Each structure stands twice: as structure tokens, then as C-alpha cells.
Amino acid sequence: MVLYGKEKIKIVKLIKILKKICIVLYFQKRVKKLRKRIINYNYKYYVLNNQDIPDYQYDKLLLKLKKIESLFPYLRNKKSPTQIVGEKTLINFKKINHKIPMLSLNNVFDKKSLLKNFLYPLKIKFNKQNFCCELKFDGIAISLLYKNGLLIRGATRGNGITGDNVTHNILKIKEIPHKLKGTNFPFLLEVRGEIFITKKNFSVLNKLQFSINKKFCNTRSAAVGLLRLNNNINNKTIKLLSFFSYGIGFSKKLNIFSQNKILQRLKSYGLPVSNYSKIYFSFSKIQNFYNYFQKNRNFLPYVIDGIVIKIDSIKIQNILGCTAHAPKWAIAYKFPSQEKITFLQKVIFQIGRTGIVTPIAKFNTVNISGNNINYATLYNTNEIKKLNLKIGDMIIVQRCGDVIPKIINVVIEKRFFNKVEDVILPKKCPSCNNLLKKNKNNILYCSVGFFCKDQLKGYLKHFISRNAININYIGDKLIDKLVEKNFVKNLLDLFKINYTTLVKIDTLGEKLIQKILKSLKEEKIVTFDRFLFSLGIPEVGIVSSYNLSHFFKTIDNFLNTNLIELSNIPGIGTKISLNILNYINNKNNVDTIKNLLKEINIIYPKILIEKNYFYGKRVTITGKLFFIKRFELIKKLRLLGSNIDNNIKKNTDILILGKKPSSKLLRANKLNIKIINENVLLKLLSEK
Structure with a gap:
């Protein structure tokens, strides 16, 4: 049938309408799926304190949703994740309504987006403006209310309108003053800032007994977890938290006209403020600030994931106002992610010099910060349970301190239950085949000591290292071969190696053999602290060895010590003291030391040192x-x-x-x- 005139036009229009309807229906489905995913991630992140995907992937999902909603505004509603801040508050906490909403920040990830979405529009509207650049801390936003200079309340951001009352824990954080300094403060002052945990305290936290049953995969989850602890939990853990203030939410009669002045005023009140905020006018200076901290962020004592750029003028801030989700006068310029998702292939188990079983995760190679990574240590067998790790999982890998690879989480929603396998913990030592035991922390270990070849290898490598006895020309590979071929069965065998033994190692040439023999025959002179370090006593590191050497002065004094004496040495705690006593009370260890003294000359510390520029400093x-x-x-x-x-x-x-x-x-x-x-x-x- 051939159509003419008006009928043809009607059909064309109808086809166009149908196409539009199909497009709308398609994007309506996409919006529903995206919202469902993001709301689920929000619940896990804000309420359950469990990060399921890397930050950059979450931000991409949110950006997709924003773009679709901007193309089809009628698909947007008040319950959309783009229109709300945070997530539900916890049921067991009292609720606090914020006098002024605590909003989130919009994010950008590159120069182009920063210029297009933030700097250029502002330049067109307001011409020349100063910007206050600050660090973006990876913690939890907090509101502190001071009445007549006294802290009366602390609350989390929650959903931006209502937060959790965490005053009982806020009062235990040393860096948050209970009373403001001076007298020039308003009757009511709401301070806003970030609670976080430093890298050092995060390490301390994960060593504490209670953290074995509580999963803290990163510093943010640790900060959130500690802040939401109940009153009956040990105060020591709460005191590990830190705080920086960065703004004022509500105040009565506080006339300050710039963000920089606000930071200065907060500092004058005795509130901690980061020293790294700067005022810049040009984009190039802002970019330099960003580049500097992107490069040096791992040297900071705390975790940052970007910088925050704010218009310095409070007057312009008020003119611009806010959306339901974020202020229009500030933006987070985030660093490239140091996290990647990859596939877990297998978990193997290794034995170190202390006998602890260390699981090693092997996964598909990922590139993070320019480095290819395909394995990460899981520290001990408890970590497998903490992560709920299974072979075949999709995992999130992070480079801690830009150096050490670490698995921080499992992407449960990508787990195919018919294709994953449980990680089977070994019952026997993978090196010596003896039955493994569990210590008081439920960690697997091999108890046979240096009869286990892997433990012996680890100890010998420690003994010959530069900070210990420092024996030249003997490397890790040679140690492995000497132990595997049973040429070295204990520490003293190392000094008995001869030409006949070394010539049996196929990778050694004549010249190298002569160098090794010469190195072993040379008189070995080491300081007392290095000798103590070489013994490999658990927890006794370089600094502890130095302190021990200057306290005891001689090896005889060291071997005849007791718990009272050890407790008086600076830097030697109960745990190290007990490790030392266990070591010297073992007859085999004492016999080994006596035999070593036939091979090694110890330089004992001098009691009198001539005074000089460095003396006593x-x-x-x-x-x-x-x-x-x-x-x-x-x-x-x-x-x-x-x-x-x-x-x-x-x-x-x-x-x-x-x-x-x-x-x-x-x-x-x-x-x-x-x-x-x-x-x-x-x-x-x-x-x-």
C-alpha cells in the first residue's frame, strides 16, 4: 500500500513519537537499575560501613545517573540518590536535625571537567575570584555544636538533614576541645569538620585484640566504625581518632567574610585545622596544588583522596547557594583511584622465619599507579575469614602507601556461587609437612622451628642481612639452595661451608666461590646491637636492639636478665620482654649464642663518649x-x-x-x- 500526502506525514510523526517513547522507556529502565544499585551501595557504605566497590566506580555510576536525569528531567524525583545526601541513620542512635543541611560535594576527576563544570561558569558570572584549596580527608563528616564556648553535641552528617548523635564518643577524642579558647566566640557555634584515623593509628587498631572480629578494610571504615561504638567499648580505641575542622554551619553574630578567615578563626578557638590550605586565583596554581599532593599524599600521616576547591568569598557563596545535594561554590577534585577490581585465581600458603602461615593471593594482573600487580599478602589466615574470600571472587585491590598491594574487599554482587570455591586452610605445614597448630589469636603456625626448611631459610636470610651480621656474596637464592640440598641444617653449618660444598651448586662460578669462602673466613666484627638484632627474637627490631645493647652493655648481662629489668628499658614493652625471656630460657638458643661467639667478635658500647654536636641528641x-x-x-x-x-x-x-x-x-x-x-x-x- 502506497501512502500519499497527509497520511504519510501522520505515519512519520507517529514513528517519531514511538521512537521517543521507546527511548524514554529504555532510559526509565536504566534509571531504575542505576538507582537500585546506588541505593544498595549507599546502604552498605553509610550504614553497614562496608565498601563494596572502589570509589571511582561508584562515582561513575552516580555521574551516569546525573546525565540521564539532566537529559530527561521528568525522570528525576526527590528519592533519587542525586537528590539526597548520605544514607539512613542507624536505628540504635538518637537522631539530631541539622539547623543547616550538611551537604555532600560534587566530584570531578580531570582538568577538563574542573574547568568546564566549575571554574569557567564561575569566571563568566563573577570574573576574578580567589579560591581556597584544602585537602579532602578520607573520614566521616561531623557537626560539633558549641554553646557559650562549651561542646554540647556531636552528630554525623547522616542523610544531610538528620544525623546520629555521637556526643558520647566525640567527647573522648583528644583533639576535639570541650571548651573553646578565648572569649570572642558566638553564643551558638556549629563547627563542621572531618573525623579520621591516621595511618599509624590504623595500624595500631588492627593489631588490637578486639579488631580480630571487626573488619576494617580501610581508614575510613575504621573511623566510621570507631565513632559508632557503644559506650561500653574500651576508650583506647576511640582515642585513636583524629579531627580537622574546615567550616562553620550555623552561628549567631559571627561576621567573617572569607573561607580562609573562617579557618583562621577556628584555629584561634583552639580547634585543629589543617596547615595545608592555600588561596589561589589562577587555574595553574590550583592545578599545581593538586599535582603536589597527588604526588606526595603517601607521605602524609593520614589518607586523602583529593583536594577541595571553595570560592573564598562568603558573599559569593551565599549568592550561588546550593542544590539539594551539594553547594555550587565548592567542588572535590579527586585523585585517580589506587584501587582496581580483578579476579582471584588462587591462594597459596608460605611459612616465614617465625613459623606463621602467611596466605598469598594470586590474581589477574592489574596496573595501579603505573605498576603491574598480580599478588598480595593476606597477612594471616584470619584475614581470609574477615574478607569472606573465595577462589573465583572479584576482589578490590589497593596499593597501601603506594607500595604494598592489599585486598580490601570482595565484590559480593559479582560472585557466582556455583563458580567459587572455599579457600581450604592447610592442616600440615607446606614446607615440612608437620601438623600445624593455632596460637591464642587463632592464627596457624608451624611449631617445629628450624627443622622446618622455610623457617630456617627465613632466619638465615635475616642473620646475614646488612643490618645484622652482614655477610657478603651470600644471597637469598644461595641460601635457598644450601638448605634445599641439606648442606646447611642450622645456623652454625653456615660457617662450616667449604669449597667441596659450594662447587656442587651449579650456578656458582670459581671466582664467586672464592669470594664467598673469603667472606666466611674473614674475622666478623659487629656491634652488640646488630648481634642482638641478628638473633631474630620476635618483635625485637633495630631500635629495640640498640636500646637493649646500651642497657645491658654485655651479652652475659643480657642472658641473665629478668622481667623487672626489661620493664625499665625505654621502648621495651611487656610483649617484647616476654619474647626475650622465652628466647633466653631456651637452652638451644643459649648454646647457639655461645657457639656464635667463637665465630663473631662483638663490639660493646662504650660507657664514656667525648661530647660533640650530636651527643645526647x-x-x-x-x-x-x-x-x-x-x-x-x-x-x-x-x-x-x-x-x-x-x-x-x-x-x-x-x-x-x-x-x-x-x-x-x-x-x-x-x-x-x-x-x-x-x-x-x-x-x-x-x-x-
């Missing part, structure tokens, strides 16, 4: 040194009477600065600690 080192090796410098400084600290403390006297320093430099500047570079250092050393 606490010294910390950061960065790479070019003219002197770090371990040699530490040895020299100790001989000059210095105390060497791994971290900057309030009582640190000197920071020695090398190239590419860590966050120690930032903390030293903050505490006004004397900083000397390598040139000054060498000059001072040459004077002695």
Missing part, C-alpha cells in the same frame, strides 16, 4: 643520602652518642634531610625542629 633521618649510606650514618651517630628515632617526635632535636623526603619534613617544620642537609651533616661529622 635525638636524631631522625628522611630522604635519600648520596655521600654516605644510611646504615653507616646511623652507626656513626650512635657512636657519637645520638639516639636515633624512626619518626619525628616532639622531643626530636635534629632532622637530617636527604633528597625526596617523606612527611617527616612536614612534621619537623610544624614542630620547629632543626633541619640540616647532607652538606652540613658531612661538615659536622668531619669535625669529629
Whole structure:
């Protein structure tokens, strides 16, 4: 049938209408699916404190939903995740209504989006403007209400309108003042900020007994989890939390006209404020600020996931206002993700020198921060239960401190239950085939000691290392072969190696054999602290060994010590003390030490040291040194009477600065600690 004139036009119009209806129905379905997924993730993230997908994937989903809703505004509704902040509050907490809504921030992930969605529109409207750039902390937003200078209430953001009353825990955080400084504060003042946990305290938290049954996969989940603890939980864990204030939500008669001035005023009230906020006018300066902290974020003592850019003028902020979800005068410029999703292939088990069974996860290779990663340690067998890990799972992998790969979670919604397998824990040692045991923390370990080849290998590698006895030309691979071929069955066998033994190792040439033999025959002279470190006593590291050596002065004093004596040594706690006593009460260990003394000469610490520039001072080192090796410098400084600290403390006297320093430099500047570079250092050393 052929159509003409008006009939044809009607049919064409009808087809166009049907196409539009199909498109709308298609996007309506997509919107429903996206909303359902995002609401589910929100519930897990905000309420259950369980991150199911990496941040960047969640942000992509939210961005997709926003784009569809902007194309089809009639699909948008008040219950959409784009129109609400956070998620449901917890049932067992009292609720608090915020006087002014606590909103979230819109995110951008690249220069183009920052310019297009934030900076250019503002430039067109308001021409020249200053921007306050701050760090974006990875914690939980909090509201603190002060009445006449006294803290009366603390609440989480919740859904932006209503939050959880967490005052009982807020009062236990040392960094949050119960009373404001001075007198020039308004009768009512609502302070807004971020509660977080530092990397150091996060490590401490995961070592505490109670955290074995509580899963904290990252610093944010730890902060949220601790803040929502009940009153009857140990106060020590709450005190691990930290706080930075970054704004004011509500106040009476507080006339401040810029974001930078607000930060200064908060600081004057005694509230902690980050020292890294800056005022910039140009995009290039903002980008430089972003680039600097993207590169150096791992040196900071806490986790950040981007920067926050705010218009500095409060007047312009008020003109721009907010959407239902976020302010129009601020944006989060987030860093590229350090997390990736990948497929778990298998879990293998290894034995270290202490006998603890360490699971190693093997997964499909992912590239994070320019590095290919295909395995990660799971620390101990309890971690498998914490993560609910199964072979065939899709897992989220993160590089902690931009170095150590770590599995932080399992993507449960991508688990195909008919295709995954339980991780079977070994019953026998994978190295020596002896039955494994469990310690008081329910962690599997091999109890046979150095009769287990993997434990012996681990101990020998520790013994010959640079910070211990420092035997040259014997590497890890040679140790493995010597133990596997039964040429070395204990520590003393190492000193009995001869030409006949080494020539049986097919990878060794004549020259290398001669070098190894010469190295073993040479008189071994080591300081007392290095000798103690070489023994491999659990928890006794380089610093502890140094403290022990200067307390006991001789090996005989060390072998005849007791618990009371050990408890008086700085840096030696109960756990280390008990480990030392267990070691020296073992007859085999004492016999080994006596035999080692036939092969090794110990230099004991001198009681009197001539006074010099470094005498009696606490010294910390950061960065790479070019003219002197770090371990040699530490040895020299100790001989000059210095105390060497791994971290900057309030009582640190000197920071020695090398190239590419860590966050120690930032903390030293903050505490006004004397900083000397390598040139000054060498000059001072040459004077002695």
C-alpha cells in the first residue's frame, strides 16, 4: 500500500513519537537499575560501613545517573540518590536535625571537567575570584555544636538533614576541645569538620585484640566504625581518632567574610585545622596544588583522596547557594583511584622465619599507579575469614602507601556461587609437612622451628642481612639452595661451608666461590646491637636492639636478665620482654649464642663518649643520602652518642634531610625542629 500526502506525514510523526517513547522507556529502565544499585551501595557504605566497590566506580555510576536525569528531567524525583545526601541513620542512635543541611560535594576527576563544570561558569558570572584549596580527608563528616564556648553535641552528617548523635564518643577524642579558647566566640557555634584515623593509628587498631572480629578494610571504615561504638567499648580505641575542622554551619553574630578567615578563626578557638590550605586565583596554581599532593599524599600521616576547591568569598557563596545535594561554590577534585577490581585465581600458603602461615593471593594482573600487580599478602589466615574470600571472587585491590598491594574487599554482587570455591586452610605445614597448630589469636603456625626448611631459610636470610651480621656474596637464592640440598641444617653449618660444598651448586662460578669462602673466613666484627638484632627474637627490631645493647652493655648481662629489668628499658614493652625471656630460657638458643661467639667478635658500647654536636641528641633521618649510606650514618651517630628515632617526635632535636623526603619534613617544620642537609651533616661529622 502506497501512502500519499497527509497520511504519510501522520505515519512519520507517529514513528517519531514511538521512537521517543521507546527511548524514554529504555532510559526509565536504566534509571531504575542505576538507582537500585546506588541505593544498595549507599546502604552498605553509610550504614553497614562496608565498601563494596572502589570509589571511582561508584562515582561513575552516580555521574551516569546525573546525565540521564539532566537529559530527561521528568525522570528525576526527590528519592533519587542525586537528590539526597548520605544514607539512613542507624536505628540504635538518637537522631539530631541539622539547623543547616550538611551537604555532600560534587566530584570531578580531570582538568577538563574542573574547568568546564566549575571554574569557567564561575569566571563568566563573577570574573576574578580567589579560591581556597584544602585537602579532602578520607573520614566521616561531623557537626560539633558549641554553646557559650562549651561542646554540647556531636552528630554525623547522616542523610544531610538528620544525623546520629555521637556526643558520647566525640567527647573522648583528644583533639576535639570541650571548651573553646578565648572569649570572642558566638553564643551558638556549629563547627563542621572531618573525623579520621591516621595511618599509624590504623595500624595500631588492627593489631588490637578486639579488631580480630571487626573488619576494617580501610581508614575510613575504621573511623566510621570507631565513632559508632557503644559506650561500653574500651576508650583506647576511640582515642585513636583524629579531627580537622574546615567550616562553620550555623552561628549567631559571627561576621567573617572569607573561607580562609573562617579557618583562621577556628584555629584561634583552639580547634585543629589543617596547615595545608592555600588561596589561589589562577587555574595553574590550583592545578599545581593538586599535582603536589597527588604526588606526595603517601607521605602524609593520614589518607586523602583529593583536594577541595571553595570560592573564598562568603558573599559569593551565599549568592550561588546550593542544590539539594551539594553547594555550587565548592567542588572535590579527586585523585585517580589506587584501587582496581580483578579476579582471584588462587591462594597459596608460605611459612616465614617465625613459623606463621602467611596466605598469598594470586590474581589477574592489574596496573595501579603505573605498576603491574598480580599478588598480595593476606597477612594471616584470619584475614581470609574477615574478607569472606573465595577462589573465583572479584576482589578490590589497593596499593597501601603506594607500595604494598592489599585486598580490601570482595565484590559480593559479582560472585557466582556455583563458580567459587572455599579457600581450604592447610592442616600440615607446606614446607615440612608437620601438623600445624593455632596460637591464642587463632592464627596457624608451624611449631617445629628450624627443622622446618622455610623457617630456617627465613632466619638465615635475616642473620646475614646488612643490618645484622652482614655477610657478603651470600644471597637469598644461595641460601635457598644450601638448605634445599641439606648442606646447611642450622645456623652454625653456615660457617662450616667449604669449597667441596659450594662447587656442587651449579650456578656458582670459581671466582664467586672464592669470594664467598673469603667472606666466611674473614674475622666478623659487629656491634652488640646488630648481634642482638641478628638473633631474630620476635618483635625485637633495630631500635629495640640498640636500646637493649646500651642497657645491658654485655651479652652475659643480657642472658641473665629478668622481667623487672626489661620493664625499665625505654621502648621495651611487656610483649617484647616476654619474647626475650622465652628466647633466653631456651637452652638451644643459649648454646647457639655461645657457639656464635667463637665465630663473631662483638663490639660493646662504650660507657664514656667525648661530647660533640650530636651527643645526647635525638636524631631522625628522611630522604635519600648520596655521600654516605644510611646504615653507616646511623652507626656513626650512635657512636657519637645520638639516639636515633624512626619518626619525628616532639622531643626530636635534629632532622637530617636527604633528597625526596617523606612527611617527616612536614612534621619537623610544624614542630620547629632543626633541619640540616647532607652538606652540613658531612661538615659536622668531619669535625669529629
